[in-house]
Amino acid sequence: MTTKERILTAALKLFNRDGVERITTRHIAADLGMSQGNLHYHYPNKNEVILALLQRFFDDLKSAQRYEGGLFDKEEMLLSMQNNFRIMHDYRFFFLEDKVVWRRLPEVKKQLLEYFDITRGRINQVIEGYKHHDLFRAEVSPYQLEFLLDQFLFSITSWLHAVDYLPIQTDPSAYFAKYTFSIWLPYLKPDEAEDWEEILISTG
Amino acid sequence: MTTKERILTAALKLFNRDGVERITTRHIAADLGMSQGNLHYHYPNKNEVILALLQRFFDDLKSAQRYEGGLFDKEEMLLSMQNNFRIMHDYRFFFLEDKVVWRRLPEVKKQLLEYFDITRGRINQVIEGYKHHDLFRAEVSPYQLEFLLDQFLFSITSWLHAVDYLPIQTDPSAYFAKYTFSIWLPYLKPDEAEDWEEILISTG
DNA sequence: GTCTATACAGCGATAGAC
DNA sequence: GTCTATCGCTGTATAGAC
Numbered sequence: 282m283t284t285k286e287r288i289l290t291a292a293l294k295l296f297n298r299d300g301v302e303r304i305t306t307r308h309i310a311a312d313l314g315m316s317q318g319n320l321h322y323h324y325p326n327k328n329e330v331i332l333a334l335l336q337r338f339f340d341d342l343k344s345a346q347r348y349e350g351g352l353f354d355k356e357e358m359l360l361s362m363q364n365n366f367r368i369m370h371d372y373r374f375f376f377l378e379d380k381v382v383w384r385r386l387p388e389v390k391k392q393l394l395e396y397f398d399i400t401r402g403r404i405n406q407v408i409e410g411y412k413h414h415d416l417f418r419a420e421v422s423p424y425q426l427e428f429l430l431d432q433f434l435f436s437i438t439s440w441l442h443a444v445d446y447l448p449i450q451t452d453p454s455a456y457f458a459k460y461t462f463s464i465w466l467p468y469l470k471p472d473e474a475e476d477w478e479e480i481l482i483s484t485g
Numbered sequence: 486m487t488t489k490e491r492i493l494t495a496a497l498k499l500f501n502r503d504g505v506e507r508i509t510t511r512h513i514a515a516d517l518g519m520s521q522g523n524l525h526y527h528y529p530n531k532n533e534v535i536l537a538l539l540q541r542f543f544d545d546l547k548s549a550q551r552y553e554g555g556l557f558d559k560e561e562m563l564l565s566m567q568n569n570f571r572i573m574h575d576y577r578f579f580f581l582e583d584k585v586v587w588r589r590l591p592e593v594k595k596q597l598l599e600y601f602d603i604t605r606g607r608i609n610q611v612i613e614g615y616k617h618h619d620l621f622r623a624e625v626s627p628y629q630l631e632f633l634l635d636q637f638l639f640s641i642t643s644w645l646h647a648v649d650y651l652p653i654q655t656d657p658s659a660y661f662a663k664y665t666f667s668i669w670l671p672y673l674k675p676d677e678a679e680d681w682e683e684i685l686i687s688t689g
Numbered sequence: 690g691t692c693t694a695t696a697c698a699g700c701g702a703t704a705g706a707c
Numbered sequence: 708g709t710c711t712a713t714c715g716c717t718g719t720a721t722a723g724a725c
Binding site: 299300302303377378379380381384390394397418420421422424425428431432434435436438439440442443445446447460463464466467468471474478481482 | 503504583588594598601624625626629635636638639644646649650651664667668672675678
């Protein structure tokens, strides 16, 4: 592992544990048994460390992305979401302290919103596909269905915040991946809902 | 308005705008055209300012609480939630920067979790009442229903975080109060769902 | 109650030796 | 590449005059 990489790993650990504002370049250097001057040789300032971590976050997401199975391979969809959630959890300070980071670096906000906008498009495709194949219950009103996309997006962007407020026993990433898909069960026709429920119960 | 109150009002404004960590006692004093020494006469340190704000938050909640209508007065329930959300929005730094505040003052975490635990109990009562009066659709499985309480709690505790991620045009407090109740529409029997939908569309 | 002045600690960042 | 030393700035908190 190169020194630059070791710095990022230590910084990530400390940011997640103690917060971006509290952790200084001194702390990161000390954690590595390295001088602060040397750290500044590799990264001119703290913001550059944060930006490098954001880059690594997106790289991790990309390399975890297997080839897209069809929109209707349920198990694949669930596991893929679990994977993404695990990576988000690895870099959780970006989300748990999003407002703090965005204030330092508006660029981070822009990039994260772009990322979630792409996700939003994917989810919308799935919903439209389900509409097209007539898999939603007939009684569900358009008003109700309008909220569905927002509900997914809410869950995907903000689940890390909720971890402290909900009584969760198991691995948060796994729990909230299941939670996210459980959102739409009551919108689906009984057969489709049963299908999904089985997957949610048996997987992970 | 007493000086102590003026300090709290200024501090709240600045915390919401620029973040708890960034805003210092100097900033608060300057905003009031007051010396920093004088501020420290009224509040010995920044943490005491934050704790006083938490107290005021709970006071505001309490005084906004009208007498509880029955569990089944829908309009009352919606307006009451909108009110609570508005107050949360007034003190939003407590929620948008919850992890940062909690690290400084673990006491704040304890009190907020207690508050939401009480809310959790109330919601659970409503759900149980709906079960008892047989208002949920028969096809909804116990597995699905288990998630309902968590969905409500997730929404109520974390909606402020989601404001930046969702494309919201109107007043966030109003939007998310409606959003929260829209969660359970697909779980309800058609008649009850229609009833709720009408309220959600016509109110606010 | 309100002010000015000050002590003290910690942070970001740079310079220069090895 | 890595170190030590150091500067300038900002934050918290206190002391003492009015």
